[in-house]
Amino acid sequence: MVKLTIPEIELMSPGHTGCQGCGATIAMRYALKALGEKTIVSIPACCWAVMPGVWPNNCMRVPLLYTAFETTGASISGIKAALRALGEEDVTVMGWAGDGGTADIGMQALSAAAERNEDVIYVMYDNEAYMNTGIQRSGATPLGAWTTTTPVGKTKFWERRPKKPMVDIVAAHKVPYAATLSIGYPEDFVKKMKKAKEISGFRFLHIYSPCPTGWKSPPQYTPKLAKLAVTSRAFPLYEVEEGIYRVTMKPKKTPLKEYLMLQGRFRHLTDEDMKELERDIERRWKELLLKEEMTAKLEELNE
Amino acid sequence: MVRMLLTGNKTTAYSAMRSRVQVVSAYPITPQTTIVEHIAEFIADGLMKAEYIQVESEHSAMAAAIAASNTGARAFTATSAHGLLLMHEMLHWATGARLPVVMVNVNRALGPPWSVWADHLDSISQRDTGWMQYYVENNQEIFDTVIMAYKVSERPDIMLPSMISQDAFYLSHTVEPVDIVEQEVVDNYLPPYDPPYRLDVNNPAGFGSLVMPNHYYEFRYKIAEAMEKAKKYIKEAAEEWYEITGRDYRGLLDCYRCEDADVVLFGAGTMMSTAKEVVDWMRAEGKKVGVARIRVFRPFPGEDVRKVADGAAAIGVMDRAYGFGRGGAFFNEVNSALYNHRNRPPTKNYIIGLGGRDVKPRHIRAIFNDLLKVKDEGLDEEFRWFGLRRENMPEEEI
Amino acid sequence: MIPYDKLPHTPIASVNSVVVKTGAWRTFKPVINYEKCIRCMICWKFCPDVSIRLEDGSSYPAQSERIKETIKEAPVIDYDHCKGCGICAEECPTKAIEMVPEEK
């Protein structure tokens, strides 16, 4: 028998309408493999609101509730409350929103659900812009990126602000679990998703999901970009459990330029610009390592 | 019979309790606040078994209620004014998703300028969201209507949400005797919610997916059809409730001494109780006046309006809200119901009571007298801002 | 087209999307050279369109007989759904998958 490194079960069917090489579909495939059939998913406006298919088609083999753009945090709270009222406690409830639906318009409902410590999983699949509406900037668009609302132009109008650190923001709500996941590392992905499933309370998962359409990258490079993002430290893999940070992967550093230059959205950057990005990324990496060191001391309190 | 002295807000909390709602998600706003407090107390004291979600906004309150309803639970919320406006997107959502969420709205004015007092513009602004809309005139009617509303909303061939509106302070904070019908009696009337569809891990499906123009239109028609059908079921639910309690809500339009009236005054909410009182006084003086209270605004009782018009020589419509650009919504709807009808008496709009301005018996009397003049001399003006502060204001308007 | 009175109240989507043949989107088509394939199933793992199935591999060649004996399955591409993104070819550690232009 073949030894598979991730579960064989498929709860996402082919025939969905995601673009060629869409990272967000890989993400959903892994998530459902990890969570299994007893899962209810709620999806707001985003690429994933379209990808399951045009009615009556549906690629999701678990119940799915579409909801309005900014409501994911509230929607999953409502589902969970109803399940409790009906005595169906053993069902996992997962919200599945884009970076725009999470870091921007859905931030309020997310923060409230996290603060209430709702017993749900909240996923932000991150393609670093509003892709469904055609690649506009979001709060999670990284420094230096081109989007249609941060065009390059003559005045270097491209994105001037770093990404919102969503895991840190949600972890600051004192939730039991928050982590970053990448579709480039399926085993780590499934492991964290399964771990999240076993924890009760609010769990926040930030999933890095390359988007060939929006990033102007060749579709075959979707997993490769996801790996390079981790190794170049643009998107470190870490988790925060009960306030304790742990960097789950400390790979040998690869050059940022290699990661950037595979994507059309960064092609305008000069070597000088890339140095600015590198400085920002290194600073964040150091900050992360310091958090890991500092919060390790909390372990004693947990005992 | 359990008669209690209750405010409209505490009555509302009792109505949720007696309806055995399973999920409550709500956010405080004056003058609705004590509703959510009373429900929280009921739950804390073990008098009510419901999941209570302390959401961070009304938008989330409605989103969570919708999700809970779609999961198969009976969901309830309450709000007012700006809270209702914040819900607007989700009100449409509840309708499109065909979910029987029930909500009590405390009718309050919209800012700026800030005003917490009675005004109907908040719920009138939600006219086209596909919610059934009831306007009540006393606290007993709040209790009764919430229970009847669930009965109608949850019918498998209806599956539309309901909004029950009560006037700020006139009801929300005013104590009246209310018969809180015993639980077993309500249970008999309103069985547990049995959803025709729901999120179910044993029967997975996607709710609310993308639909192409080749079917969207048909889905909209189905909402229109259900809304139309609801008229019959609202009457049936009221009939059954009447048999149990003796309280009569069998008309979508609550007509009081309309049959032989020369002039009939339309309107909604608490000021219509005042109007009924004035009708009795003026009848004693030999003036043939009547009142038609719009109890159900959505679906709109157009046929009943036509029946009233058949007997009346002039019609007045009081609106506690103004639709900037052209008249109050009730006036416009009454007019539109009459336009294609053979009998079209003159109609006149009285804008009154905005932002909690008191509507007094002498105001209503003046309006009736004005209407009698319209009957005799014809229509002078279509819209009258009754009681507008101005120089040489007539005594009866002050 | 479904008449309105045969429609549910609200669009409830329950038809498995396998009925949608997204293979028509393809401009390049992945072709597995089973003689190079070591049955690591990395292609299966990364496919965004769930278009690589694990099937009985007895009738497929393999890099070595030993591989065929220890691993019974072989990756087989579902051309009804494969969109031709090329991820499988890119990720394959032995370069056993080639993207060839789709003949129209």
Ligand SMILES: Cc1ncc(C[n+]2csc(CCOP(=O)(O)OP(=O)(O)O)c2C)c(N)n1
């Ligand atoms: C209230 C509201 N505002 C705007 C939109 C339009 N809209 C739909 S999806 C979307 C962007 C979604 O971006 P993101 O959450 O990052 O998901 P992605 O499409 O990138 O996967 C926007 C702006 C909407 N549906 N609702």
Ligand code: SF4
């Ligand atoms: S636009 Fe990007 S995220 Fe959206 S479906 Fe296409 S590849 Fe996936």
Ligand code: SF4
């Ligand atoms: S080309 Fe892409 S869609 Fe086709 S089998 Fe390979 S990974 Fe899957």
Ligand SMILES: [Mg+2]
């Ligand atoms: Mg996005």
